[in-house]
Amino acid sequence: MDQEQITGSLNPQQLAAVTAGDGPLLILAGAGSGKTRVVTSRIAWLIAEKQVKPWNICAITFTNKAAGEMRERVNRMVGFGAEAINVATFHSTCVRILRRFIDRIGYDNHFVIYDSDDSKSLLRDICRDQNVNTKVFKERMILSRISAAKDELIYPADYAAWAGNDQESVTIAGVYAEYQRRLKNSNALDFDDLIGLTVRLFQADPEVLLYYQERFRYLLVDEYQDTNKAQFVFVSLIAQKYRNLCVVGDDDQSIYRFRGADIGNILNFEKIFNDAKVIRLEQNYRSTQTILDAANAVIANNQGRMRKTLWTQNGQGGKVTLKRFDTAQQEAYYIVDDIARLKRKGSFQYGQCAILYRTNAQSRALEEQLLMENVPYSIIGGVNFYARREIKDILAYLRTMANGTDDLSVRRIINTPKRGIGETTVLRVADYAASCGTSFMEAASHAAVVPGLGRSASKITEFVRLIEKLRSQSAGKNVADILKMVVKETGYVEELEAERTDEALDRIANIDELISKAAQFDQAAEKIGAVEGEGSVQSGAELHAGQVRTGLPALQDFLEQVALVADIDSLADDADRVVLMTLHAAKGLEFDNVYLAGMDDGLFPSYHSISSGEKEDLEEERRLCYVGITRAKKRLTLTSAKSRMLRGQTEWYRVSRFIDEIPEELLDDNRNRQTAGGQNEIGGNDSYHMLSKAQAERKREHEEFRAKPFYMRGSSQHTGSSKGTGSFAGTGLRTAGSSASGQGS
Ligand code: ATP
Ligand code: MG
Numbered sequence: 001m002d003q004e005q006i007t008g009s010l011n012p013q014q015l016a017a018v019t020a021g022d023g024p025l026l027i028l029a030g031a032g033s034g035k036t037r038v039v040t041s042r043i044a045w046l047i048a049e050k051q052v053k054p055w056n057i058c059a060i061t062f063t064n065k066a067a068g069e070m071r072e073r074v075n076r077m078v079g080f081g082a083e084a085i086n087v088a089t090f091h092s093t094c095v096r097i098l099r100r101f102i103d104r105i106g107y108d109n110h111f112v113i114y115d116s117d118d119s120k121s122l123l124r125d126i127c128r129d130q131n132v133n134t135k136v137f138k139e140r141m142i143l144s145r146i147s148a149a150k151d152e153l154i155y156p157a158d159y160a161a162w163a164g165n166d167q168e169s170v171t172i173a174g175v176y177a178e179y180q181r182r183l184k185n186s187n188a189l190d191f192d193d194l195i196g197l198t199v200r201l202f203q204a205d206p207e208v209l210l211y212y213q214e215r216f217r218y219l220l221v222d223e224y225q226d227t228n229k230a231q232f233v234f235v236s237l238i239a240q241k242y243r244n245l246c247v248v249g250d251d252d253q254s255i256y257r258f259r260g261a262d263i264g265n266i267l268n269f270e271k272i273f274n275d276a277k278v279i280r281l282e283q284n285y286r287s288t289q290t291i292l293d294a295a296n297a298v299i300a301n302n303q304g305r306m307r308k309t310l311w312t313q314n315g316q317g318g319k320v321t322l323k324r325f326d327t328a329q330q331e332a333y334y335i336v337d338d339i340a341r342l343k344r345k346g347s348f349q350y351g352q353c354a355i356l357y358r359t360n361a362q363s364r365a366l367e368e369q370l371l372m373e374n375v376p377y378s379i380i381g382g383v384n385f386y387a388r389r390e391i392k393d394i395l396a397y398l399r400t401m402a403n404g405t406d407d408l409s410v411r412r413i414i415n416t417p418k419r420g421i422g423e424t425t426v427l428r429v430a431d432y433a434a435s436c437g438t439s440f441m442e443a444a445s446h447a448a449v450v451p452g453l454g455r456s457a458s459k460i461t462e463f464v465r466l467i468e469k470l471r472s473q474s475a476g477k478n479v480a481d482i483l484k485m486v487v488k489e490t491g492y493v494e495e496l497e498a499e500r501t502d503e504a505l506d507r508i509a510n511i512d513e514l515i516s517k518a519a520q521f522d523q524a525a526e527k528i529g530a531v532e533g534e535g536s537v538q539s540g541a542e543l544h545a546g547q548v549r550t551g552l553p554a555l556q557d558f559l560e561q562v563a564l565v566a567d568i569d570s571l572a573d574d575a576d577r578v579v580l581m582t583l584h585a586a587k588g589l590e591f592d593n594v595y596l597a598g599m600d601d602g603l604f605p606s607y608h609s610i611s612s613g614e615k616e617d618l619e620e621e622r623r624l625c626y627v628g629i630t631r632a633k634k635r636l637t638l639t640s641a642k643s644r645m646l647r648g649q650t651e652w653y654r655v656s657r658f659i660d661e662i663p664e665e666l667l668d669d670n671r672n673r674q675t676a677g678g679q680n681e682i683g684g685n686d687s688y689h690m691l692s693k694a695q696a697e698r699k700r701e702h703e704e705f706r707a708k709p710f711y712m713r714g715s716s717q718h719t720g721s722s723k724g725t726g727s728f729a730g731t732g733l734r735t736a737g738s739s740a741s742g743q744g745s
Contacts, residue, residue, distance in 0.1 A: 006044045017279045018042045024273035025246040030310040031630035032286030035248040039220050044077035054084040058216035062223040066588045094198040101208045105201050112406045113563035114190045126178050146176050150192035151228040151260030187405045195230040202237045213241035224249035228260035252299050255624045284310045288317025291636050294662045295629040302619045319668040321637040328644045332369040335595050351576040352592035356583050358604040380581035390507040397486050401471050402555050404441040417495040425456040475551045479558045480519040521558050583628045594632035599640040600653035625658045
C-alpha cells in the first residue's frame, strides 16, 4: 500500500500526527475528530514508510469491540503481515505476556482467569472462614476496595497503611492477603491481576522487560484518558527504552474514574514525557453541527478542562429531538416505534440505530417493546452469556480438564449433573486437601484414604476417572469436538432433556450456542495458522506459520478468549439489529441514529452524583453525557420519563439538568405542548394515534398481560391529571401505595 492511500484523505493535523517522527506523541482531541483513525493510519504508515516490522507494533484499545474494529481497519490498510501486529486490549496483551513468562514470578503458566462471579464466591468463603461480618463489610464493597488497590499497584502488605490504618482497612487487608493466597493456590488470576502481575513481572525480571521493550518498539494507546495507574506503569515500562509511545485521548471523555482511571495520565503526559510532541485535532467528521453544538454546550459546564473547539463541515442537520413521557413504557414504545417507522421509510437500517442508557436495568422495558414489535436487536451487557449457569458449568468442566488445581471449578461440577455426591463429602475432601496442602482434585484422586467418606469414596473416584477420560480423549481434537464430547460423556444435556421444561430447552440452546462459538474459534485458529514461537527470550519475535493447536492446549486458548470477552463482544457486526447498551460501553463507537433514553435527573445524572455533593462526580456524569451525544452521526433523540419503576416502587423524576444545558434553539422540544386531553405534557395519547388498529390491539393485550392496570394513587403535581385521561394512564404501573418517592418535582 502506498503512502497516498494511507494519508490521502487526512487533514493537515491528522497528517502531522500520522507521520510524526519517533518519540513520545500525544494526540489530544474531541470526539469524532479521527483519533482512532490516526492510530490505524499511523500503524500502516510505520510499516509502509518506516519499514517497522509488524510484530514490533503494539496497539492497545479499551474494549474488545474497539480492538476488533481497529484490527479490521489495520488489516485492510496493511494487508499481508497485519496479523502479526498486536492489536488488543490491555487485558489480552497482558495475558499473552503472562502465559509465556509468569512462571518467573512463581505462578504456573496454565493459570485460569476468574470472572467477577468467581471472585465473589472466593471472597464469600474467605469472609466465612475469617468470621468477617458481611453485614458491616459487604462482599461487593471489599471486592471493589481490593480492585481499587490493585489498580494502584498496592499489594496486601501495604494495603492497610495505604488505606488509612483504621479498623476497616486492617480487616480488608487481611481478606485481601488471603484472597491472593487462595487465588495463587488455585493457580488463578482475577481481572485486575492480569495488569498488576504483568507490571510485577516486568519489575522483577529485567530480562523479560527488555524482551518486551524490544518486541513492542512502537506502542500506541487509544482512549488513553481512561487508563489507570497500573496500566500507565505497564505502558511506561515498555516505552522506557525506545520512547515510541503514541497516546490518543480526550479528557472530556474520561468516564472510568470509578474504576481507577486517572485523568492525570493524560493531563500530565507532557510533564512526564517532557519532549512529547502534542497535536490537537479540531475538525469533527462524525456528527452534524447541531449535534456537536449540543455536545459542546453540555461539556462547557465542566471546569478544569483542556479547552477544545470542535467544528464540522457536515452541515447543520436536523434539531435534536426531545421527548418527555409519563412512564418508561411510553418512552420505550416511542423509541421502538420511531425506529420501525424510519426503517419503513428507508431512512435508517436497524443496525444504524442505537439506544443508549445509563444503567443496564433500563434495558428491560426497551427489550420488551422491541420483542413485541418484532424489531431485531442486540443487547450488550446485562446478563452476560458466559454468566449463565449452564455455560459456567460446561466451562468449569473445560477448566478442570485444562487445570486441575482450579478448586472452584472442580467443586462446581463434582455433583453436576447429579452423581450422589453430597455437600458433606465435598467438605471432607476439601478439609483433607487443606490439611495436606494440595488441591481439591489431588485430594479427590486419593479418595480411598480421605477419612470419613465411606461409600461416597467410590463416587468421587468415578468422577476423577471421568475427568481423566475426558482429558485423554481430548488429544488431537478441536475445541468444538471436545465440547461435544464433554456434553455427551458427562450426561449434562441428557439430564436437561429429561427435565422437559422450557427453561431446560433454553439451556440446551445456550449450550449449542457455546458449541457454535467454539467452532468459530476453531475456524479462526485454523485461518491464522500461526502460533507464537515458544522460543527463548532472545529468540526474537517473528511469528511463523505453525501447526494449529488441538487438544488441551487449544482448550486453554479457547478458555482464555472466553475469559476475556467483555459483554460488548456479543455484538454481531453483520446482522442488521438495533443495538442497546450502556453509555459506558458505547465509548469510541458511532451510529447514524442515536437515542439517549432516561434523560432524567436522578437517573442521569445519577442520584449518587447529585447527592454526593462532589463536583467531580457530577462532572464525570457530564462527560458521560458528552460521550453519549457524540456517538450520533446524523440524528439524535433524547427521551425522558416522569416516572419509572425502581425495585418495585414508582419513582418520580424531573428532566435531566443536562438537557437544560442544551440551548433551546437546538432542540425540537415537546415539553410544553398542550394536548386535547388536557394533559400538560404529551404521553401515550399522541403515540396511540400513530398505531394501526392491529398494533393498538397487540399493545393493549400485552399491557393487560404484563400488569393489572392500576390508577395511580396519591398523584400530585408530578403526574398532571393522568387519572383516566388517556389509554396510557396508569397502565403497567404499579405504585406501592402512596410511597412513591423521588427527587424531582
Ligand atoms: P471518539 O472520540 O469518539 O473515539 P475519534 O476521535 O476516535 O472519536 P474516529 O472514530 O477515528 O474519531 O473518527 C470519527 C469518524 O470520522 C469515523 O467515521 C472516521 O472514519 C471519520 N474520519 C476521521 N477522519 C476523517 C477524514 N480525514 N476524512 C473523512 N472521514 C474521517
Ligand atoms: Mg476513538
